[in-house]
Amino acid sequence: xxxxxxxxxQEYLACLNFIEVETPVLIKHARRPAIFxxxxxxxxxxxxxxx
Numbered sequence: 386x387x388x389x390x391x392x393x394x395q396e397y398l399a400c401l402n403f404i405e406v407e408t409p410v411l412i413k414h415a416r417r418p419a420i421f422x423x424x425x426x427x428x429x430x431x432x433x434x435x436x
Contacts, residue, residue, distance in 0.1 A: 409424045410424070420434055421435045422434055423435055
């Protein structure tokens with residue numbers, strides 16, 4: 386039921402010219418401190434590391 390309601394809301398917002406934007410997936414490194422590998426938008430296929 387919840388999935389259906391979310392789909393209806395997405396359709397409604399699309400009718401109002403809202404767009405859905407996906408953000409990069411952050412992958413947590415196994416060691417501490419937390420390090421994230423972020424895909425580069427400017428250089429497809431490359432990544433950078435954020436601490």
